[in-house]
Amino acid sequence: MAAGDAFDFSPGAQIPLSGASGQTAATQALASAAYRDGPVDELLKANSDWATSEVKPPRVSLFEPNLGEAFSRALQLRVLGGGRKPLIQSFGLDPQPVVEHCLAASRIRKQRDARLTLIMAVFGLLFLPGVLIWLGGFQLRRMLAGAQNKRTGALGMALLTVLAVAAVVFLVKLPFSGFWAFYVRAMLIAPLIGGAWAKVICERTAKDLRDRWSGLLAGGGVGAKIPEAVPRNPGETAAEQLRQSLERLTAEQHSNVVFYAGPKGILGMGTRWGSWQLAEELVPADPEKDINPFRSWDVIRAVHDQLRLLERGPLHTGGFPTPDVKHWVVSPIGEGAKAVSRPEGTEAGAYQIGGAELQKICNEQQFGSGDRHYLGVQFVLWDGQLVITLLITVTVLHKTLRIEVTGHALGPVHPLFLGTPSPRTKTTSKTIKFWETRTRQLPIVHAREVVRLAARAPLTYYPPLLEYWGGKLVLPEPFGLRHAWADKPWRHRFMADDALRATTPVLRVVHQAALRVLSENGVNTERFGNRASFLSGAVQDPTPRQADVYNA
Structure with a gap:
């Protein structure tokens, strides 16, 4: 590798590990959004207290995207686009499979749009006036139908029916004959033929997308196939850039720098719901001797070693899974x-801060501005649906x-992301046995939908x-x-209960x-010791609080 080349963070050949299976539910739930249909406004219901997405309304409703189209486009542009901002x-969950889906x-x-474009080219260009008439009718119906006003929707359907009847009457008795008579008849009929062909293509694609949607939520499904991310020759710069963008996404995911956003808490970890502090004066055990000099890092290192043994207990009753114990650098925003x-810089390779720089933050940046060091023990439970993080900091x-x-x-x-596709059905009363x-x-x-x-x-x-x-997400x-x-x-x-129960043993080990x-x-x-005993009892209070909100 040349001296000026950037380091390649590609993990190479990967073997699935048993621990990775604990994050499949959340990953597959979000990945299924790429294959969903339905209105994009449904996604606004899923906004959390930490972040709020928006939908820009369409200028022409006929061009508006559905949920899956808007989600896929927005996520690709945000994660893989040029000049993108860093991610939280x-x-x-593993974000790379979500992006790959x-x-x-x-x-x-x-692939579906390529076939539909061909149909539009054949039937749309040759019979453009007829296509515009039909599209105008459907657009008028969409404008009049609205989202909740069924009466207006019925009015739009009535207008479309009147338009169709007028077209039939116009075809039966034309004011002219010859070539233009045949062309006028063809331009009103050809879009219907093209529409029938387009419906077959749309049905086939919709079935494929729904099968992948339901397969992901069932825990399996077909894997994401993205051959455009594999360069086949040195000249394929687009594929190489896509591959590097996916690798950058993985590197950012493993970064040990997180961001504290005031009452919103640490982004990605959630708000701080509880805080327990042990603060006492350092007094020598022997009044005739001084305390041996030690630093915050010495305490943190001892705590780190003990937290790695949390899954071991005196009784064989299951208990803790193997925790993820990691040094974090919290940056305020x-x-x-x-x-x-x-x-x-040189101290932050692969978006990680470690070594001497990490120890310096732990020992010296304890007061005033700057980043802070925390030792974190994290449990990912419920197949990735619950993330419990306990952060420990030592200051002197x-x-x-x-x-x-x-x-x-x-x-x-x-x-919203856990809903499975439901078939479209219509229930009516029987004619005789009403x-x-x-x-x-x-x-x-x-x-x-075919017209859209x-x-x-x-x-x-x-x-x-x-x-x-058409608007966007x-x-x-x-x-x-x-x-x-x-x-x-x-x-x-x-x-x-899991979040509250995890606190007591971690606090005692610390x-x-x-x-x-x-x-x-x-x-x-x-x-x-006395203060630790008091906190050991106080931590059993089963009431989560808003510790990040300070009431004046």
């Missing part, structure tokens, strides 16, 4: 900040040593123009897949390790 880590869904739709910045100011443990919890993804009903299966794609897809197809080759006329900033659409865990009884270091360095631990 998505704890509890968005690319795969877009690829399927591009404003509550309304729209962007974050990742660390750069004058003769007072403070050990603080804070609890953070991020709940499951919004139920007290009985008959349920009829309807096509997946109705006529209005056919009208959008030629514009999909230039997305900015399509977004200008605007993702919240700073953006992270997990916290943007996460619920709080307190509405789920078992998840809330205090035991810290007391041992203090005792080894000649510190009188009597007051520390």
Whole structure:
């Protein structure tokens, strides 16, 4: 590798590990959004307290995207686009498969749009006046139908019916004959033939997308296929850039720098719901001797070693899974900040801060401005739906040593992403036995949807123009897949219990390790021990609080 080349963070050949299976539910739930249909406004219901997405309304409703189209386009542009902003880590899921499924869904739709564009070219260019008449009729109906006004919708259908009857009457008795008579008849009939052909294509694609949607939520499904991300020759710069963008996404996911946004808490980890502090004076155990000099890092290192043994217990009763114990650097940003910045330089390789720089932050940046060091123990439970993070920080100011443990919890993804595709049916009363009903299966794609897809197809080759006329989804900033659409865990009884139960043993392990270091360095631990005993009882209070909100 040349001296000026950037380091390649590609993990190479990957073997699925058993621990990766714990994050499949949240990952597949968000990935399924790429294949969904339905109105894009449904996604606004999934906004969380940490981030709020928006939908820019269409200028022409005939060109508006559905949920899956808008989600895939917005996520690709935000994560893989040029000059993009840094991302917030998505704890509890793997963001790369989500993005790959968005690319795969877009690829399927591009193949469908290519066929629809061909149909529009054959039937639209040759019989353009007729196509414009039919499209105008459907657009008029969409404008009059609205979202909730059924009476206006019935009016729109009546106008469309009148238009069709007028067209038939006009065809039967034309004011002219010859070539133009045949052309006028053909221009009104040809779009119907093209529409029937387009409906077959749309039905086939919709079935494929729905199968992938339901397969992901069932825990399996077809893997995302994105051959455009694999360069086949040195000249394929677009494929190489896409591959590097996916690798950058993985590197950002493993960064140990997180961002504190005031009352919103640490982005990606959730708000701080509990805080327990042990702060006592450093007094020598022997009045005739001084305390052996030690630093905050010495305490943190001892706590780190003990937290890695949390899954071991005296009884064989299951208990903790293997925790993820990691050193974190927390950077403060404003509550309304729209962007974050990742660390750069020789001390921040692969978006990580470690080594001497990490120890310096831990030992010296304890007061005033600057980043802060935290030791975190994180549990990813419920197949990635619940993320429990407990952060430990040690500070020494004058003769007072403070050990603080804070609890953070991020709940499951919004139920919107867990909904399976439902078939379109229509229930009617029987003619003779009117007290009985008959349920009829309807096509997946109705006529209005076929017209929308056919009208959008030629514009999909230039997305900015399509977004200008059809609107788009605007993702919240700073953006992270997990916290943007996460619920709080307190509405789920078992998840809330897990978050509360994890605190007590972690707090006791932290205090035991810290007391041992203090005792080894000649510190009188009597007051520390008494305070630790008090906190051990206080932590059992089963009430989560808003610890990030300070009431004046």
